[in-house]
Amino acid sequence: MSSVRAWFTRYALQLIVLAIVIASMYVLYPEFRVQSSIERLIPLGVIAAGLAVTMIAGEFDLSIASMAALAGAITVVLSGHGLITALLIAIAACTLMGMLQGWAIATLGINSLVFTVGTLVLIRGLTWLVCGGLAISIDDFTASDIFYSRFASLSPGSLTALCILVGLGVFLSRTRWGRELYALGSARQEAIAAGVSYRRGMVVAFGISAACGAVGGGLTSALSGSAAPSALESMLVLGIAAALVGGVSIAGGRGTMVNVFLGFAIISTLSAGLAGMGAKAFVSQFYIGIFLLAIVLAEYFIARVGEHGHRNRMKQQVEARQPEPAAPGPATPVAR
Amino acid sequence: MTTVQGSAIAFQERAGHRKAMDGTRNFALPILIVLVFIVASISVPQFLTFETIRAILLATSITGIMAAGMTAITLSGNLFSLGVTSSVVLSGVLFLWTTNATGSIFVGALAAILVALALGLGQGFIVGLGLNPVVVTLGAGAVIYGSTAMMTGGEVVQAETREAGRFATFAVADIPLPVLVLVAFTAVAWFLTERTTIGRDVHLVGWNRDTAKNSGISYMGTTIWAFLIFSVAIGVAAVMQVSQTLQVQADNFPELTMNVVAAVLIGGTAVSGGDGSPVKSVIGALFIATTAQIMVLAGVEQGTRLFVLGVVVVVLVITLHLLRRAGSR
Numbered sequence: 001m002s003s004v005r006a007w008f009t010r011y012a013l014q015l016i017v018l019a020i021v022i023a024s025m026y027v028l029y030p031e032f033r034v035q036s037s038i039e040r041l042i043p044l045g046v047i048a049a050g051l052a053v054t055m056i057a058g059e060f061d062l063s064i065a066s067m068a069a070l071a072g073a074i075t076v077v078l079s080g081h082g083l084i085t086a087l088l089i090a091i092a093a094c095t096l097m098g099m100l101q102g103w104a105i106a107t108l109g110i111n112s113l114v115f116t117v118g119t120l121v122l123i124r125g126l127t128w129l130v131c132g133g134l135a136i137s138i139d140d141f142t143a144s145d146i147f148y149s150r151f152a153s154l155s156p157g158s159l160t161a162l163c164i165l166v167g168l169g170v171f172l173s174r175t176r177w178g179r180e181l182y183a184l185g186s187a188r189q190e191a192i193a194a195g196v197s198y199r200r201g202m203v204v205a206f207g208i209s210a211a212c213g214a215v216g217g218g219l220t221s222a223l224s225g226s227a228a229p230s231a232l233e234s235m236l237v238l239g240i241a242a243a244l245v246g247g248v249s250i251a252g253g254r255g256t257m258v259n260v261f262l263g264f265a266i267i268s269t270l271s272a273g274l275a276g277m278g279a280k281a282f283v284s285q286f287y288i289g290i291f292l293l294a295i296v297l298a299e300y301f302i303a304r305v306g307e308h309g310h311r312n313r314m315k316q317q318v319e320a321r322q323p324e325p326a327a328p329g330p331a332t333p334v335a336r
Numbered sequence: 337m338t339t340v341q342g343s344a345i346a347f348q349e350r351a352g353h354r355k356a357m358d359g360t361r362n363f364a365l366p367i368l369i370v371l372v373f374i375v376a377s378i379s380v381p382q383f384l385t386f387e388t389i390r391a392i393l394l395a396t397s398i399t400g401i402m403a404a405g406m407t408a409i410t411l412s413g414n415l416f417s418l419g420v421t422s423s424v425v426l427s428g429v430l431f432l433w434t435t436n437a438t439g440s441i442f443v444g445a446l447a448a449i450l451v452a453l454a455l456g457l458g459q460g461f462i463v464g465l466g467l468n469p470v471v472v473t474l475g476a477g478a479v480i481y482g483s484t485a486m487m488t489g490g491e492v493v494q495a496e497t498r499e500a501g502r503f504a505t506f507a508v509a510d511i512p513l514p515v516l517v518l519v520a521f522t523a524v525a526w527f528l529t530e531r532t533t534i535g536r537d538v539h540l541v542g543w544n545r546d547t548a549k550n551s552g553i554s555y556m557g558t559t560i561w562a563f564l565i566f567s568v569a570i571g572v573a574a575v576m577q578v579s580q581t582l583q584v585q586a587d588n589f590p591e592l593t594m595n596v597v598a599a600v601l602i603g604g605t606a607v608s609g610g611d612g613s614p615v616k617s618v619i620g621a622l623f624i625a626t627t628a629q630i631m632v633l634a635g636v637e638q639g640t641r642l643f644v645l646g647v648v649v650v651v652l653v654i655t656l657h658l659l660r661r662a663g664s665r
Contacts, residue, residue, distance in 0.1 A: 060470070110657045113415060113470065114607050117597055118653050122646025128639025229639065233590070237474055250468045280490060282586060286482020292475035296467055 013298065014247050014262040021266055025273035037265065037272035038154070041161035042223070043068055043216030045264045047235050048242035049165055050212025052260045055243060056172065057205040058185035058252030059112040063101070065236040066123035067094050067210050068217025072227040073130040075218045079138045083222055091214040097123075098210020099203045106202035128229040135228040157219045164215060168208070169257030177204055186253025234285075241292045242267045247299070266291070361604055361659045365616070365652075369623050376630045383633060390512065392622075392629045397514035398577050399592070400621035403599035404518075404525040404614035405569025410600055411529060412562040413542035413609025414469040417459070419477025420570070420593040426484045427452045427574035428584040429493050436496045441503060441579075449571030455480060456567025457560065464556035477593075485586035495582040503579035514576040518618070521572060525565065525614035534561050542609025598645070599624055602652040606660065624648075 008015065025032045047064055054061040071090040078086035101119060105112050154162070172178035177200070183191035184201045192198050216235070221227040246263020248255030270291065271284040377384040402420060410416055427448040435444030459476050463469045495501065506513040529535035541548040541558045549555060578584050603620030605612025627648060631641045 104654075108654060108657060109661070110654065111607050114601055114653055114657075115650070117594070117601060118646060118650035120646075121594055121598065121642060122650055125639055125641070125643025125646045128642055131639070133637055133639045237478055240471065240474060241478075244471060250471055280485070282482050282485030282490065284482075285478045286486065289475045289478030289480075289482060293462070293472065293479065296471055296475070297462065297465075300465060300467055 011247070011258060011262060013295075013302070014245070014259065014266065017245075017295070018262055018266050018269070021269050021273075025269060029273055029277045032273050032276055034269070036276065037268040039158055040268040040272060041165075041264070042157040042219045043232065043235060044238055044242060044268055045161050045261070046164055046212045046216040047239040048246070048264050048267075049168055049257065049260050050209040050216075051239045052243040052246075052248045052255055052257070053168065053172070053181065053208045053212070054112070054205050055248050055250055056185050056252060056255050057181040057201055058188060059105070059202070059205060060116065060250075061098075061101075061206060061209040062113065062116040062236065063119040063123055064209055064213040064239065065232050065234075066120050066127065067098065067213035068220070068235060069227070069229070069231045069233075070094060070123050070127045070130065071214035071217040072221030072231060073127050073136070073229070075221045076136050076138055076225075076227040077130055079140070083138070087218045087222055090218045091211060094214035095207050095211040098213075099207035101210070102202035102204070102206030103199065105206065106199040112202075112206075124229075127231075131227060131229045133229060135226060137226040157223060160215065160219065164212065165257050165261060168212075172257065177201075181205055182253050184252075237285075238267060238271075238288065241288050245291055245295045247295075358663050361656060361663065362616075364655070364659070365602065365604065365619050365623060369619065369626060372623075372626055372630070376626075380630055380633050383630065386510075388629060388633065390510075392625050393515045393518075394512060394580075395625040395629065396618070396622045397512075397518040398573050399595045399599055399624065400518045400618040401521050401573040401576070402566075402569050402592070402596045403603065403617035403621045404522045405566040406596055406600050407603075407605050407612055407614040407617045408525065408529060408538060408562040408565040409469070410605050410607060411542045411609060411612055412538045412559055413545060414463055414559060414562065415607055416469070416597050416600060417473040417563075417566065418470055418593055418597070419459070419473040419480060420596050421589050422477045422481035422484065423452060423455055423567075423570045424574045424577065424592060425584060425586060425588055426455070426480050427571050428578035428588075429484055429488060431575050431578050432493050432495050432500060432584060435500045439497065439499070441500060444500070445503070445571075445575045448575050449568060452567040452571035452574065453564060456563040456570070460560035460563030461556070463563065464559040466555075481586060488586055490586055492583050492585045495578075501579050501582050503575060505579075514580075517572060517576060521569065522614055522618050525569075528565060529614060534558070538562050539610050543611070595621075595624060598649045602649055602656070604656050 022034065047068060050064050051061060071094045074090035074093060075083070075086045078089055080086075081089075101115070104110075105115050108115075172181065180191070180196045180201055181204065183194070183196050184198065188198070217232055220232065242263040243255070243260055244250060244263065245266050246255070246259040246261070248259050248263070267288055270287055274284040274287065275281075382388060402424075406416055406420075430451045431444045431448035433444075434447035435441050438444070455476070459472055462472050462476075503513055508516060527535075529538060537548070537553045537558045538561065540551070541553060541555055545555060548558075577589070581588075599621035600612075600617045601607070601620070602623060603612070603616035603618070605616055624645065627644065628641060631644065636644075
């Protein structure tokens with residue numbers, strides 16, 4: 001029982017926010033269905049998961065949205081060889097690029113934020129080249145039909161995304177390589193001193209991040225049957241918002257796939273609900289921005305209060321142990 | 337005694353080595369720009385004309401002003417702002433509205449700068465609490481974009497008088513005003529960051545936050561100053577940009593944020609803070625504008641231009657990083 005309670009306390013803030021968001025959506029917009037927000041797992045959920053993995057490892061992958069767009073473009077261009085094959089090639093190619101990126105970051109010892117700002121532009125340029133500068137579409141319109149079937153009221157895309165989230169959750173919490181990412185994120189010097197391979201950690205983290213981006217972008221293109229050079233640009237902000245609102249720490253070492261899912265659920269419920277009410281996209285951008293700022297501020301103040309409380313308790317304990325610190329008596333003279 | 341002398345000599349050697357590395361780092365980009373200019377004027381026909389140079393300088397002026405301002409944030413150890421575009425658009429909208437209402441471009445410009453300052457104050461305060469600047473500016477960017485779009489209803493805001501374009505068309509001895517403003521702003525930003533107490537505080541806070549705190553320098557205050565310098569740049573750049581286009585819409589100028597960040601990075605200001613200069617960032621902006629203009633003249637299409645820009649940023653960032661690492665050894 002206590003583990004269930006620990007689980008709820010751990011995710012309390014996010015669960016409360018999610019409950020409030022869902023409730024207010026039902027009040028404001030009675031036709032709202034939770035399912036319509038779950039369907040946004042592709043691409044938002046997987047991209048948030050990819051960003052979370054690099055954040056846990058104490059790094060930041062700004063290139064993920066560009067990577068998603070590139071995967072979409074490759075999928076559409078190669079769709080003549082069969083949509084599934086094209087999708088797999090796109091994911092494999094992007095994963096390799098991500099691993100290369102992680103290797104470069106580790107070998108150079110460079111700040112990943114700086115490096116991925118560069119690759120963000122570079123990969124976006126590559127996407128333009130693959131697309132030929134135009135929005136492109138799949139020739140065979142029936143090819144994407146299989147993605148519209150339903151399994152247990154979920155589309156194959158969402159099902160894949162859920163599997164990825166669960167798989168990543170197991171990988172991060174149950175495998176050695178996954179635990180190493182937490183170690184690298186929370187105490188890098190100590191982790192390296194203890195024998196964790198920094199280079200392998202970076203290759204794994206950025207490989208996973210790129211793969212998640214590629215799955216998100218590739219499946220989006222497979223579903224819509226089209227790709228555009230400037231597609232999915234807003235996914236970077238939304239993905240970061242989802243990961244952080246969910247409670248993944250940007251300082252590294254803290255966060256799970258449950259956090260990612262909760263954050264995704266909050267953000268996608270908000271945007272699905274607002275879109276359902278007929279609000280324009282910029283309105284949901286506005287609220288997502290507010291949410292992002294509110295959550296990071298709330299976490300900051302909760303941490304401050306917690307620290308304060310902790311210090312007070314320590315002080316009380318110290319005072320309890322020394323019952324009469326200022327007791328008058330034949331005290332030994334203090335040496336000066 | 338010999339060991340002392342030996343270590344002194346080793347120290348001198350190291351110092352000499354470091355100086356050489358720092359020298360390479362400081363002059364690499366200017367030399368590269370000169371080389372690019374020479375190669376381009378030989379190989380690209382219409383390159384060495386007054387019109388081309390003017391276009392390059394105009395393009396530099398907008399990103400350059402903001403890059404000079406952003407340098408203050410990077411110097412203070414707060415990485416960079418990812419909400420450039422939305423702040424520029426909001427300032428631009430305010431400029432056009434106020435100009436349309438009052439008929440005076442100066443009141444309009446004042447309104448644009450004031451609103452940018454207010455936004456910068458808010459973001460600087462939140463970052464000053466110790467929150468991650470990238471997240472805060474991303475979030476604030478989304479809020480600012482959303483509120484601009486809601487205020488304008490997503491419609492295009494037009495200048496009602498030709499008067500609004502005066503800032504862009506005004507020129508002294510054929511040098512357009514934005515370029516003069518760039519030079520003036522860079523000089524002021526350089527003076528502020530290098531020669532004033534606030535500027536030295538910004539450097540120290542970026543270089544070593546704990547030491548700065550122990551020396552009695554307020555992290556909050558310094559961060560807010562850095563954001564305010566950046567905000568003035570945003571306001572000024574917005575006025576210059578909108579004077580050229582004479583209209584603005586909420587989702588305009590999406591490429592600005594990345595261009596400004598790229599200019600700061602390839603200029604050679606360290607993201608870890610404390611080391612860099614607004615002048616370097618302006619040179620970075622000049623380099624980006626020059627390569628972009630050459631590719632336009634050579635008929636390179638947009639995708640390739642973006643790709644080349646990405647390659648240039650990655651290669652320069654890696655080179656600067658390696659030089660810095662070699663210099664600190």
